[in-house]
Amino acid sequence: MRLPTLRRTRPAEPGILTGTARLDRRTKRLVGRLRPGEIAVIDHVDIDRVAADSLVAVGVAAVLNAKPSISGRYPNLGPQVLVEAGITLLDDLGEGVFQQIREGDSVRVEGNTVFVRGEPVAHGVRQDGDTIAKAMLDAREGLSVQLEAFAANTMEYLKQERELLLDGVGVPDIKTQISGRHCLIVVRGYDYKADLDVLRPYIREFKPVLIGVDGGADALVEAGYTPDMIIGDMDSVTDDVLRCGAEVVVHAYPDGRAPGLDRVHQLGVSGITFPAAATSEDIAMLLADEKGATLIVAVGTHATLVEFLDKGRGGMASTFLTRLRVGGKLVDAKGVSRLYRQSISGSSLLLLVLSAIAAMAAAVAVSTVGKAYLSLAAEWWDDVMFHLQRLF
Incomplete structure (x- = not known):
């Protein structure tokens, strides 16, 4: 597998940096509350590229991570993205940082130490281009172990969900008319904004069924579209988008538990459940295929081993089997913005x-x-x- 070449950057100056702290153990939830110049306090082992891109887009001044930003499991790309954007990254601060720092505190970062009200509250590892390059080199050696675990997860998933994969057993009945139409499935993954923008002529001509996977529904609304369906565990889609009139399918655990369904009902929105061990983007593809879509176009979905690991779920093994199930119907739009750009000035x-x-x-x-x-x-x-x- 060919991995991205790491570009070394100059080490960050150990100067003093101050800002307002915002805390959340879920990075994608925190991004919605952050403002430019603030300091993000997270609990994120192996910061992935999507999370890093969202933090860069917000314009945070620093990221304080209670966990190691690169654990060595695999060469995750998030820390490199943050450091190259000029964002201070201080990690492995320990669990105590969430007790020592409160939401809205004025925080000062000096060298490897975090201060609140003039008192040192945590010490960590300040990352720069050199430390990340070394950690990434060590992490490459962990890929073989992860590949073995991925293969084992794939076989386990096949045993659990063979009826769903082979015969479509468990796919819920829906109101949205999919049979005979194209489906555009949007996930907030790599380059989703640029790829979605390039697909505007396709959307205008073919009018596909627009399916947003969790935060992908927000991505569709931000691009000026109204999703026809929202599929996921409902942990990153906003309240306003949930109320947009789209049909809601809540991703449930295999035993039927669906924590996201309570939130949907509290908003006065009706929803149905889809119990499965797969990821939300996978059940969106399986649903579209089972309901007769003639073509499935995927934006922001995951396709490579590093992307699967970046997603941070053992269940990402389902993606490999789902793509085999969907077969020739699937067109992955990943990177289309880099392949084709409108050149008319x-x-x-x-x-x-x-x-x-x-x-x-x-x-x-x-x-x-x-x-x-x-x-x-x-x-x-x-x-x-x-x-x-x-x-x-």
Whole structure:
């Protein structure tokens, strides 16, 4: 497997940095509350690239991690993204940081130490380009172990969900009409914004069923669309989007428990459950396939081993089998924004419009009908000027 080449950066200066602290053990929940210049306090082993991209987009000044940002299980890309964006990363601070720091506290980071109200409350490891490069090199050696665990998880999932995978047993009945249509499934994964933007002509022409997987529903709304369906455990989709009128399918545990269903009902939204051991993006594909979609276009979904591990779930093994099940219906739009970019600039478009106007004017000027209209226009203009001269 070819892994991204790590670009070494200059070590961050151990200067003093201050900001307001925002805390949450779930990074994707915290991102919704963060503001530029604030300090994120998280509990995130192996920060993945999607989480890092969201923190960079918010514009945080620093990230304080109670856990190791790179544990050595595999070469996760999140810490590299944060450091290259100029964000201070201090990790392995310990569980006590969540007791020592409160929401809204003014926090000072100096070197490897965190201060609150002038008192040191935690010490950690300050990451820079060199420390991350070394940790990533060591983590590459852990890929073989993770590959074995991934294979074992895949076999276990096949035993648990063979009826769902082979015969579609357990797929719920839905109101949304999918049979004979395309489905666009959006997950908040790598490059989802750019890929979704490039797909605008496709969406406009084919009008596919728009399915948002948890926060992917927010991504569709942010892009100007209204999702037809929202599928997931409902831990990262916002309240307003849940109320948008889309059909809601709550991802439940195999035993039928669905914690997200309570939240849906509290918002006054009806929802059905889909019990499965797979991930939410996988059950979205399985549902679309079982209900007769002619084509499934996936945005932001996971496809490589590193991405599976980056997702941080043993259940990501289901993705491999789901893709085998869906087969030729699936078109993965990952990276389409890098493959194809619209190259028409504003100046080129203006020149094209002016050229069209000039061509139309020339055609009117040389035709018999055009000359007659020009003569009438000239007489009208003379009348207007004559009346204006009489007024003044």
